[in-house]
Amino acid sequence: MKILAIETSCDETAVALVEGDGSSFTVLENLVSSQISTHQQYGGVVPEVAARMHVPVLPPMIAALTGWKKGDIDAVAVTTGPGLSTALRVGVETAKALAVSWGIPLVPVDHIEGHIYANFLDRTVRADAFPILCLIVSGGHTELVLMKDHGEYTFLGQTRDDAAGEAFDKTAAQLGLSYPGGPSVSLAASKGNAEAYILPRPMLWTEDYDFSFSGLKTAVRNLIAGFDSPSDQMIADVCASFQAAVVEVLVKKTHNAAMECMPKTVMLCGGVSANRALRGALQAVFAKTDIAVLVPELTYTTDNAAMIGAAGLRGLVDGKAAQDPLVIDADSAKTLGGHWKWE
Numbered sequence: 001m002k003i004l005a006i007e008t009s010c011d012e013t014a015v016a017l018v019e020g021d022g023s024s025f026t027v028l029e030n031l032v033s034s035q036i037s038t039h040q041q042y043g044g045v046v047p048e049v050a051a052r053m054h055v056p057v058l059p060p061m062i063a064a065l066t067g068w069k070k071g072d073i074d075a076v077a078v079t080t081g082p083g084l085s086t087a088l089r090v091g092v093e094t095a096k097a098l099a100v101s102w103g104i105p106l107v108p109v110d111h112i113e114g115h116i117y118a119n120f121l122d123r124t125v126r127a128d129a130f131p132i133l134c135l136i137v138s139g140g141h142t143e144l145v146l147m148k149d150h151g152e153y154t155f156l157g158q159t160r161d162d163a164a165g166e167a168f169d170k171t172a173a174q175l176g177l178s179y180p181g182g183p184s185v186s187l188a189a190s191k192g193n194a195e196a197y198i199l200p201r202p203m204l205w206t207e208d209y210d211f212s213f214s215g216l217k218t219a220v221r222n223l224i225a226g227f228d229s230p231s232d233q234m235i236a237d238v239c240a241s242f243q244a245a246v247v248e249v250l251v252k253k254t255h256n257a258a259m260e261c262m263p264k265t266v267m268l269c270g271g272v273s274a275n276r277a278l279r280g281a282l283q284a285v286f287a288k289t290d291i292a293v294l295v296p297e298l299t300y301t302t303d304n305a306a307m308i309g310a311a312g313l314r315g316l317v318d319g320k321a322a323q324d325p326l327v328i329d330a331d332s333a334k335t336l337g338g339h340w341k342w343e
């Protein structure tokens, strides 16, 4: 089956063609147009600007996909939420128009489920890889979820305040580093000493699988308030110390959850999965166990439509497609709780 996928939930306009059977997925084409340089001048994403910028860019990107001909696309997949309300609508209405005019089903895709399926792209994840413990770390989400099989999720825990990516973004802003904060903080951290400053490890020892990152951001603010005019090395040291604190908490909580759930695989999902320190630490902590660690290819870590195509193909197999595309709507506040089982 072949699916055309659209993603416009935040500041990336993305389209892709993905082929697969619902268990393995091949990316035929994957186009991403980033708005980051526009939002950088505001220090973060401005929702109305993001939505308006998707409008002129999306149709030519769809037209630029060459790997299909009339009649050989089985369905359209689109991110319906969570995300920025008006930005989502640009993708959703475009997807509806395509599906209606081609007379094919439309599959609504949860953006976070898309990040999970980024791990399935261009590789074979066998049935015996389940159950999979997913650590989801993006700009808006930090969650631990046990995926027992395709489409079967048990929710274990989440952040009580800032998401991991948000903590990187806010810390970068405090330090005068560019948006998005993850890449700029991790670049600076690579030149810094992670033991230079002692920063808190919020909720490291709690017995739940929840997280909290807002206090860490405040600790960084208090730390740098004591600096007169910090050198580049001091900024690098703060970044390294901050990153070490985030990574330690994420890895420890994931390890705790794994020891309880005994998954076959641990999977890293979402934009923060691009972080090399986190990828390395997660792989190291499970290296001597029977639990495999899967991280997405770097191109599929941040927002893209290939991951939406994979989740969409799986949704098609599982009967989640709408035969009447016009019933689909964007739902910006959609939470994973909508179809994820809470325990």
Ligand code: KG4
Pocket (backbone or CB within 6 Å): 010, 115, 137, 138, 139, 140, 141, 164, 165, 166, 168, 169, 180, 181, 182, 183, 186, 270, 271, 272, 273, 274, 275, 276, 301, 302, 303
């Ligand atoms: O998944 P994503 O592209 O968008 C959302 O769904 O939110 O994630 C974006 C987040 C941003 O907060 C960004 O700072 C963070 O991912 N990020 C990183 C890295 N690359 C992107 N965080 C840490 N290290 C990175 N290398």
Ligand code: ZN
Pocket (backbone or CB within 6 Å): 111, 115, 138, 139, 270, 271, 302, 303
């Ligand atoms: Zn995302």
